[in-house]
Amino acid sequence: MNQHKITNLKSILIMIGLKKGRILQNLFFLCVGLLLWSCGGGDCDQVDRYEDIVVDIPVEHLEEEMKELKSVDHTVAFLEANRAMADYFLDANQYPNDTILAKRLLPLMQNVYIDSLFMEVGEYFSEFDSENISELESAFRIIKHYYPSTEIPRVQTVITGQYNDLYVSDSLIVVGLDFFMGHNGTYPPNDVPAYIVKRYMKESVSPIILSFVSNEFNQIDQSHGTLLADMINVGKSYYFVSQMLPCKPDSLIIGYTAEEMKLVKQNREIIWANLIQNQLLYETNHFVKNKFVGESPNVFEISDKCPGRVGAWVGWEIVEKYMEENPEVTLQQLMAEKDAHKIFQQSNYKPKNG
Structure with missing residues (x-):
């Protein structure tokens, strides 16, 4: 052709x-x-x-x-x-x-x-x-x-x-x-x-x-409207997919290249520190939130090399940590849990570069 x-x-x-x-x-x-x-x-x-x-x-x-x-x-x-x-x-x-x-x-x-x-x-x-x-x-x-x-x-x-x-x-x-x-x-x-x-x-x-x-299956409560809630709501979806496709690499589920996945894992602490120091977790402005969970080639607010939707990736990490910390919680209970802030609080999420 x-x-x-x-x-x-x-x-x-x-x-x-x-x-x-x-x-x-x-x-x-x-x-x-x-x-x-x-x-x-x-x-x-x-x-x-x-x-x-x-x-x-x-x-x-x-x-x-x-x-x-x-x-x-x-x-x-x-x-x-x-x-x-x-x-x-x-x-x-x-x-x-x-x-x-x-x-x-x-x-x-x-x-x-x-x-x-x-x-x-x-x-x-x-x-x-x-x-x-x-x-x-x-x-x-x-x-x-x-x-x-x-x-x-x-x-x-x-x-x-x-x-x-x-x-x-x-x-x-x-x-x-x-x-x-x-x-x-x-x-x-x-x-x-x-x-x-x-x-x-x-x-x-x-x-x-x-x-x-x-x-x-993913029940969410949109009344909070915070960046943290958006991050965890999407993170629950990624977690669900990972459980249904346990042989799939994380990169295929989130949409990152091998280099991008390596970069975010190696800079977990920096990414998290940026969100905390700039008081972004409880941000409700849709324009600001979209910079971290919406479609974009990069999150320039963190780094010109930081891949887009990095907030959603962090949300997935929080959900995974929540399930590790609370082994009695079933998949059905996780997906039915509307309180994203509860998931965050009970995750004890403290990222370390990996």
Whole structure:
């Protein structure tokens, strides 16, 4: 696929109004990681403890059907047959009728250059079922252990010219495979900052999905509104994901490179001292809080080398320390605990560089 071809493809995406560069992660600061081989990882042995719990996640590779769309009527029928995906991933519910969306989607699927994208995605995700789905099934076995009534969702995969990345509900997960190629694709998403794009890879599919799944169980009290509460609320989510994916490195869960993870661990005391000395833990100004838990390439208030969302990482550390200090507390009790300040106080968090 040469530059001329991809330029034409991008132009078509823009003209037909299908590409919007919208990503669900930016709606909330739950993020996923980068290097599979870097830092951390939990107790992989515990995965075997849940093998007796039956979980079967059905997968539908809708991109194969999409590639064969031949007419507007055929496309409308496809949208109707996949109502939830159409409404919530392709935003069909924002159109007066499916025909309008079908007339925009069909030219993309019939474009002569889309084959190159399909081939590249197919090669990169050739083991999607055996790797990603198997990983999700393992995670949902653990979830079912703690929350037996949890519904097992089905998964649909699509290729839409990087229109969207992910949709997650309790019954359906839609994955935009082309978006999750990130920098592994010839042409990564061009409307997304590079420091976010670098997290998009096949190894990040499960962590980000489970970050959103954790919202179902993560009870929070927003009345406090402090930076500390935000840090711990997100930290609870990271902790949940780490328990569901015990073999995943911490870097894949938080979204740091190996160097970034090493840096924050080696400078725990400095990071914490900065938060304390500047009296930031009980800050309620959203602009100030966002500097430490929101999306950014770096937290310049601490250092130009300090990675973004470092406050969320500290929150995760506090939650881990809380669970170590209070072994009688179950995962369910942690996720149901709304008092973030209580978690902090009972964590006895006193960071040391590591």
